[in-house]
Amino acid sequence: MGNRLSSKLLGEGKGGIQGMSEIYTRMIIDLYRNPLNYGEIEKPDIKAKDTNPICGDIIEIQIKLNKDIIKDVKFNGKGCAISMASASLLTEMIKGKSIDESLKMDKNDILDALGIKMSLVRLKCALLPLRTLKMGIYSYLGKSDKV
Amino acid sequence: MRKVPRKPIDVEKIRKDFPIFNQKIKGMPYIYLDNAATSQRPNQVIKAMNDYYQMYNATIHRALYELGEKATDAYEESREKVAKFINASPEEVIFVRNTTEAINLVAYSWGRSNIKEGDKILLTVMEHHSNIIPWQLLAKEKKAHLEFIDIYDNGLLKMDEFEKFIGEGIRFMSLVHVSNVLGTVNPVKKMVDYAHKNGVLVLIDAAQSAPHMPVDVHDIGCDFLAFSGHKMLGPTGIGVLYGKRELLENMGPFLGGGDMIKEVHLREASWNEIPWKFEAGTPNIAGAIGLGAAVDYLNNIGMENVKEHEKELTKYALDKMMRIKGINIYGTKNVELRGGVISFNLGDMHPHDLASILDNEGISIRAGHHCAQPLMDRLGVVGTARASFYIYNTEWEIDYLVNSLEKVREVFKV
Numbered sequence: 001m002g003n004r005l006s007s008k009l010l011g012e013g014k015g016g017i018q019g020m021s022e023i024y025t026r027m028i029i030d031l032y033r034n035p036l037n038y039g040e041i042e043k044p045d046i047k048a049k050d051t052n053p054i055c056g057d058i059i060e061i062q063i064k065l066n067k068d069i070i071k072d073v074k075f076n077g078k079g080c081a082i083s084m085a086s087a088s089l090l091t092e093m094i095k096g097k098s099i100d101e102s103l104k105m106d107k108n109d110i111l112d113a114l115g116i117k118m119s120l121v122r123l124k125c126a127l128l129p130l131r132t133l134k135m136g137i138y139s140y141l142g143k144s145d146k147v
Numbered sequence: 148m149r150k151v152p153r154k155p156i157d158v159e160k161i162r163k164d165f166p167i168f169n170q171k172i173k174g175m176p177y178i179y180l181d182n183a184a185t186s187q188r189p190n191q192v193i194k195a196m197n198d199y200y201q202m203y204n205a206t207i208h209r210a211l212y213e214l215g216e217k218a219t220d221a222y223e224e225s226r227e228k229v230a231k232f233i234n235a236s237p238e239e240v241i242f243v244r245n246t247t248e249a250i251n252l253v254a255y256s257w258g259r260s261n262i263k264e265g266d267k268i269l270l271t272v273m274e275h276h277s278n279i280i281p282w283q284l285l286a287k288e289k290k291a292h293l294e295f296i297d298i299y300d301n302g303l304l305k306m307d308e309f310e311k312f313i314g315e316g317i318r319f320m321s322l323v324h325v326s327n328v329l330g331t332v333n334p335v336k337k338m339v340d341y342a343h344k345n346g347v348l349v350l351i352d353a354a355q356s357a358p359h360m361p362v363d364v365h366d367i368g369c370d371f372l373a374f375s376g377h378k379m380l381g382p383t384g385i386g387v388l389y390g391k392r393e394l395l396e397n398m399g400p401f402l403g404g405g406d407m408i409k410e411v412h413l414r415e416a417s418w419n420e421i422p423w424k425f426e427a428g429t430p431n432i433a434g435a436i437g438l439g440a441a442v443d444y445l446n447n448i449g450m451e452n453v454k455e456h457e458k459e460l461t462k463y464a465l466d467k468m469m470r471i472k473g474i475n476i477y478g479t480k481n482v483e484l485r486g487g488v489i490s491f492n493l494g495d496m497h498p499h500d501l502a503s504i505l506d507n508e509g510i511s512i513r514a515g516h517h518c519a520q521p522l523m524d525r526l527g528v529v530g531t532a533r534a535s536f537y538i539y540n541t542e543w544e545i546d547y548l549v550n551s552l553e554k555v556r557e558v559f560k561v
């Protein structure tokens with residue numbers, strides 16, 4: 001079965017995974033395998049957890065503050081390579097920043113850091129850590145959660 | 148069901164009938180392995196619907212002019228084709244939107260007048276959400292209880308649990324014929340027989356069986372059976388509920404409105420005969436006609452041949468995929484007991500990553516919970532990747548999939 005068809009399809013030359021996929025860069029896979037700032041903080045000032053129910057992704061972000069400066073930040077959880085890489089990069093970016101500055105971060109900061117373009121479906125994965133972060137900061141500030 | 152000689156199916160010829168395979172996706176031939184979600188449609192089905200819209204578009208049953216009669220004939224002729232396809236009579240075939248609506252119809256119409264406080268409804272842990280939620284709603288309203296038959300780790304139902312539940316008193320059972328995640332083919336004939344001996348009525352969710360193997364409602368003996376047109380080469384928005392005549396006759400209506408009535412007065416009305424009693428409002432005429440054409444197409448191939456083709460592909464795929472390092476394939480490896488659905492995970496990779504990368508290779512597979520979250524919980528995973536086959540798939544496509552998975556594994560260091 002299918003032999004003649006196979007050779008025909010093959011003749012038309014399927015590319016093969018060379019660059020793998022535009023969105024799975026070496027950096028993203030490395031960050032998936034060796035995440036940055038993964039773990040927990042003792043007695044964090046800010047702690048927030050959120051999920052992306054469609055994927056089953058789950059992320060928790062913990063922050064230690066020095067006044068309003070983010071002294072230390074860690075994340076933990078489980079998810080796809082995009083959400084995990086995004087969490088690594090986000091935590092790197094906000095370290096040392098004020099919480100106000102962190103709140104100003106948006107979708108483009110995350111996409112720039114990841115260096116990829118993606119479909120709407122995967123965008124949800126990329127933005128889960130930022131959403132979680134903002135949720136945590138807003139509830140710390142006692143403001144309504146309006147992300 | 149028409150008898151067609153057993154012979155290997157001519158995939159090359161079949162693929163020519165499907166316009167979607169005549170295009171390239173990202174410059175490559177399109178490999179479509181998400182047939183459990185929805186199938187592709189051949190020209191014959193698209194043309195049948197176009198012909199209706201272009202040449203005899205009219206509403207049915209009430210239009211007293213030639214085109215209206217032609218449309219009515221075509222709609223009812225499709226019902227006859229579907230009835231033959233599952234060995235039922237036309238009055239027992241109700242056109243609905245999809246499997247989901249068919250199950251809701253039964254839960255609402257039969258369930259609301261027959262399920263009482265304290266009654267038990269039996270389901271399994273491998274059900275699609277569409278065969279869970281309608282029963283949850285009914286159970287909540289009636290203060291009834293839901294029971295679930297568990298599976299063994301190999302994906303087969305625990306039959307001793309089934310018998311135990313039935314023995315303890317069950318009012319109704321609703322059960323999937325072929326699992327859309329595990330591929331498990333449940334022994335529905337045996338189960339219906341046992342249930343009936345204990346006075347339990349049974350609905351079969353045939354969404355994953357009717358498109359892929361001969362399904363004979365008399366042989367199975369079930370009381371209700373539901374399936375969707377869009378998974379069997381037909382259009383979206385049309386599906387089928389089969390119900391035994393004596394049950395349908397005694398059930399109240401589902402939706403109220405035009406077409407489902409006999410006589411209407413200001414404060415009361417009487418109902419049309421079956422099946423029309425359950426088809427309120429202008430139906431999906433083009434959809435029914437398209438489904439009729441899909442049934443013709445499948446009959447020409449022969450459902451035994453469809454089943455055999457998928458069995459060979461599944462066996463081929465399992466053999467090759469099992470050799471991939473780090474792969475975890477769910478469900479039984481015995482192709483006599485499973486349909487053409489293979490769910491898997493690769494190492495600790497998230498199934499969405501897998502599907503995204505394969506998409507970039509021009510391969511469409513599914514990833515996620517497949518509308519079966521309770522089953523995902525049972526398997527202890529957030530989701531799975533899933534490849535599912537149909538008449539137009541080839542061994543070459545499976546080779547390509549396996550090759551791609553090997554490369555993904557390397558790059559992701561699984």
Ligand SMILES: Cc1ncc(COP(=O)(O)O)c(C=O)c1O
Nearest residue numbers: 245246247275277327352354375
């Ligand atoms: C086993 C099973 N049951 C029910 C359904 C629901 O089908 P539909 O969405 O067409 O109503 C599906 C399809 O996803 C299915 O695989």
